[in-house]
Amino acid sequence: MAHAHSVLDFQSFSSQTLSAAEVSLIESSVEQFGAPLLLLDCDVIRSQYRELKNALPTVTLHFALKPLPHPAVVKTLLEEGASFDLATTGEVELVAQQGVPAERTIHTHPIKRDSDIRDALAYGCNVFVVDNLNELAKFKAYKDEVELLVRLSFRNSEAFADLSKKFGCSPEQALTIIETAKEWNIRIKGLSFHVGSQTMNPQKYVDAILTCKQVMEQVVERGLPALSTLDIGGGFPVSYSKHVTPIDEFCVPINEALNELPETVHVIAEPGRFIVAQAMMSVASVMGQAEREGQIWYYLDDGIYGSFSGLMFDDAQYPLVTLKQGGEYLPSVLAGPTCDSIDVIAENVMLPQLDNGDLVVGRMMGAYTSATATDFNFFKRAQTIVFNEEAAAQERMIG
Incomplete structure (x- = not known):
């Protein structure tokens, strides 16, 4: 070993x-x-959530349970007005037990079993993520109940965990998924991405946001229903032993890029580590x-x-x-x-x-x-x- x-x-x-x-x-x-x-210390949870909320004032924060799926964390953030990002049935059960309203949740695992979809829908969570046609086909049976986000891939060799290596599709593939979804009468709500854990350079978010803006424009040009949501993921950095840019400074260029989006687009994020580390x-x-x-x-x-x-x-x-x-x-x-x-x-x-x-x-x-x-x-x-x-x-x- x-x-x-x-x-x-x-x-x-x-x-x-x-x-x-x-x-x-x-x-x-x-x-x-x-x-x-x-x-x-739940006071630190409150402080970190508020700091990020202030740094991204137009963004709805969905706490990602993965780094610390503890009932006290869920309860504290629920009282702060947070929303939640779920990826498994166990996480669905945890937020349900803490009384989180289902409309304040999204399910963001790009690859799911049918039982995962059914468990989330039974709770009331109806926003899911896909990044390929195989996954899209799983929602044919639930097309009247769900809204989907298409996850794009933005590779980031600088991040500790390059999450776009395992998940996400190209802009061209995203357009194919969105066109196919229209044929299958499945509603596409928007786009999502994750630039990677502990991302030190905010330009990674800026580039991804602007690419997603272009995809949204191409969707309209092709006569497809306009997209209403952009999920900018997580990855906001915290300081362990090395200095990182304070979050209010870090988010300035991100907010500038978000201001380029149409006012009709609702922006959400999935912070995890930043809230709990x-x-x-x-x-x-x-x-x-x-x-x-x-x-x-x-x-x-x-x-x-x-x-x-x-x-x-x-x-x-x-x-x-x-x-x-x-x-x-x-x-x-x-x-x-x-x-x-x-x-x-x-x-x-x-x-x-x-x-x-x-x-x-x-x-x-x-x-x-x-x-x-x-x-x-x-x-x-x-x-x-x-x-x-x-x-x-x-x-x-x-x-």
């Missing part, structure tokens, strides 16, 4: 401090619930230690197969900090608890001398951590503890 993955480096530990309030919260949580833990901290404790080849190995009760799964599946460089500070710093390794040699979180890092039971905290642990964690080796995944689930009273009054 030994294969390469990205481990955290010394940069991940630099300039990281915890406030007295955070230390108190971490210690009291571990005292009450044990370790490992994930501490989810910053909202969760991980807390792991030292299970044991050993000296190997001049470095001290600390074995934690959480690792690659648990909350740090993003080191395998994601591009995250989680900032880490130890609660114990000061004293001599020694070259160290942080390893996870499983019996697999790949389960290493960070190598060649300078840490103070830690004792068994000491705590190591990870920041920016909200996206693609608990969502992709496993119970491998029967090590139970970290328990998620939710804070600030109720908005402050004055905020509820304002809202």
Whole structure:
């Protein structure tokens, strides 16, 4: 099972401090619930949602459940007025359980089983995504119930996850799908795209928006029904260890491009990581230690197969900090608890001398951590503890 993955480096530990309030919260949580833990702060969810909403004032935000499908996240965003982006029956069930009105959802998986379509329709979600004729044909049986978005592909080698490699079609293919849909009496509502996760250059969105504008114009030129919706996807960047452009600045050129669209076009987006990455901290404790080849190995009760799964599946460089500070710093390794040699979180890092039971905290642990964690080796995944689930009273009054 030994294969390469990205481990955290010394940069991940630099300039990281915890406030007295955070230390108190971490210690009291571990005292009450044990370790490992994930501490989810709903106030950060609210703040991130509002920040993106302010940066994209004309866009309806559909939170993508994939990075953190937690009931508290859904409940918090529902109260904020958010809409939701669903891709599976499990996600449909989660939003239904939290009382999300079906009209505030879209189903964006480009490839679906018939049961996936039926489950979403039974809930009341009737907007779906297609990117090929095979998928379009699945909707013949539901043509009186559905509205479809055609997903275009815009390759992005700079993004961590180039989602247009796996999904999306060319503008020419999109026009063929839209013409065929008219023949089959299936309603095409609009277009969609996703420029890729952690997209650092807003020009990628601009280029995609302007291409979609051209396709919309060609649709009208061909005498097809005008399109009313554009889904600009997600991928808005957050800062792990590298600086990223503040979201209000990042979205300026995107808004300028959106202003080129006809006023009749409703624009939606599917943010995921941007909303939740910053909202969760991980807390792991030292299970044991050993000296190997001049470095001290600390074995934690959480690792690659648990909350740090993003080191395998994601591009995250989680900032880490130890609660114990000061004293001599020694070259160290942080390893996870499983019996697999790949389960290493960070190598060649300078840490103070830690004792068994000491705590190591990870920041920016909200996206693609608990969502992709496993119970491998029967090590139970970290328990998620939710804070600030109720908005402050004055905020509820304002809202």
